[in-house]
Amino acid sequence: MSVCSDWNEIVSALILRFKEVDYSHNTRPRLYEVPCFGFRSVVVGASKPRSSMLRHSDRKGASVARGDAIRIYISSSSLHIRVSFHNYTTLSINFTFLSPCWPLAMIHNMFLLLVEQAISFIPCLPSGSHTVVELLEHGQNVVVVDNLYNASYEAILRIEQITGKKVHFFKCDILNLDGLRKVFNKFDVWSVIHFAGLKAVGESTQIPLAYYRNSITGTLNLLQAMNETNVKNFVFSSSATVYGNPPVIPIPETSPIGSTNPYGRTKTFIEQILMDLCAADPNFNAALLRYFNPAGAHPSGLMGESPNGVPNNLMPFLSQVAIGKRDKLRVFGDDYPTKDGTAIRDYIHVVDVSLGHLAALEKLKTNPGCVVYNLGSGEGSTVLEMIQAMNKAVGRKLSYELCPRRPGDVTNLTADPSKANKELNWKAEKTLDEMCVSLWNWQTKNPNGFEGFDVNPPAECIVDNL
Numbered sequence: 001m002s003v004c005s006d007w008n009e010i011v012s013a014l015i016l017r018f019k020e021v022d023y024s025h026n027t028r029p030r031l032y033e034v035p036c037f038g039f040r041s042v043v044v045g046a047s048k049p050r051s052s053m054l055r056h057s058d059r060k061g062a063s064v065a066r067g068d069a070i071r072i073y074i075s076s077s078s079l080h081i082r083v084s085f086h087n088y089t090t091l092s093i094n095f096t097f098l099s100p101c102w103p104l105a106m107i108h109n110m111f112l113l114l115v116e117q118a119i120s121f122i123p124c125l126p127s128g129s130h131t132v133v134e135l136l137e138h139g140q141n142v143v144v145v146d147n148l149y150n151a152s153y154e155a156i157l158r159i160e161q162i163t164g165k166k167v168h169f170f171k172c173d174i175l176n177l178d179g180l181r182k183v184f185n186k187f188d189v190w191s192v193i194h195f196a197g198l199k200a201v202g203e204s205t206q207i208p209l210a211y212y213r214n215s216i217t218g219t220l221n222l223l224q225a226m227n228e229t230n231v232k233n234f235v236f237s238s239s240a241t242v243y244g245n246p247p248v249i250p251i252p253e254t255s256p257i258g259s260t261n262p263y264g265r266t267k268t269f270i271e272q273i274l275m276d277l278c279a280a281d282p283n284f285n286a287a288l289l290r291y292f293n294p295a296g297a298h299p300s301g302l303m304g305e306s307p308n309g310v311p312n313n314l315m316p317f318l319s320q321v322a323i324g325k326r327d328k329l330r331v332f333g334d335d336y337p338t339k340d341g342t343a344i345r346d347y348i349h350v351v352d353v354s355l356g357h358l359a360a361l362e363k364l365k366t367n368p369g370c371v372v373y374n375l376g377s378g379e380g381s382t383v384l385e386m387i388q389a390m391n392k393a394v395g396r397k398l399s400y401e402l403c404p405r406r407p408g409d410v411t412n413l414t415a416d417p418s419k420a421n422k423e424l425n426w427k428a429e430k431t432l433d434e435m436c437v438s439l440w441n442w443q444t445k446n447p448n449g450f451e452g453f454d455v456n457p458p459a460e461c462i463v464d465n466l
């Protein structure tokens, strides 16, 4: 590593933006973008934050390259720097000022360093690990493939702890077709459940190509490896986001498709690919499961969502407020046409989502071709109702502030789950209270999620060693 020669250029750009801010009146965080080109690769971090100025700082480093976006949210009390990398990761650095102040001195303490490599990744949704538990507990044999970008090997060990069973695991990226081939050649696979993909709506609008490359190319790789080994069954983690802004609530599967963001369109395109495949091959079966909002954690408290950096989603964020990692929740929008002005979602316990996969696998055994199901509870809850439910689980009131709407959000996504209820003989059974209690149980037992555990699997789990 060496100090980047363009450091001064970035600092100048930051200073220019900070000069535009009137700290005496500005209380709401505002967004500033700093052009991040003309230099090759840098690390952004805080070298010596002044203790007199800062109550807290997350010191992190990561590579930044040409084309990455640095965004700065700044208010009179805090500075939040978010870097969206071309290699699909994000880095967040938070500073809280002890008193309202001009943050230039701190900016001069930031450092930028050259680094060499970018990583490629496909994170696995938390629903993935919970589904593995349910599959093992229902006597299925499972091989887990994940590149562990947004997951930890510790999750595999926890699955083994919960189920008392050994998990076959391989660290492999779905962009690595040869790696996938090795796994498919080693095991006699009858079905694939595909959770891999990038899943942050906001991020997808900034780095759409990364989303399309990972999710679409990765899925094509998976389908190719399956085709070469004659595997004909596929369960796909789709999303309610494919419905965009639906005309009718609750939403039936026949609702028009029209996602409002690239993330949603990756789901839509993959659904279409699978429909085409089923139409072309009468032996190929696919279940497209449109998840609504999975929340909660395993009742054991051993497994739950462990987001990297600042959580994007409501419930992980709220539980970090509860544990004291975040000051307060920002409620995005209080002017929606709903009973309390906040947006409505259909929250469903992650264990119920997992059981939906087992039901879908049973369905695939009947050779149905392509089938589509909503995995939702059918009950909509506003953001304020979710805060209340979490307050109850935690036993105190959690802080929040009402903020403007988040771009891309829609008013109401509530499922009509009757098709899945009837055809899969599946129903979301767990209540909001159970979701919140299990989430709080997980969060208190694991305040830092899987952070600090060894993320790397043993050598025999690396796909290249197969």
Ligand SMILES: O=c1ccn([C@@H]2O[C@H](COP(=O)(O)OP(=O)(O)O[C@H]3O[C@H](CO)[C@@H](O)[C@H](O)[C@H]3O)[C@@H](O)[C@H]2O)c(=O)[nH]1
Binding pocket: 199, 200, 201, 239, 240, 241, 291, 292, 293, 312, 313, 314, 315, 317, 329, 330, 331, 332, 333, 343, 344, 345, 383, 406, 409, 413
């Ligand atoms: O800090 C936050 C985070 C979220 N919200 C609100 O809470 C609701 C739920 O947001 P979030 O948890 O981010 O979920 P969604 O945006 O509904 O998206 C989730 O649900 C989709 C299906 O509906 C999936 O496709 C996505 O992957 C998943 O992130 C929305 O009204 C948000 O505006 C806040 O008010 N504050």
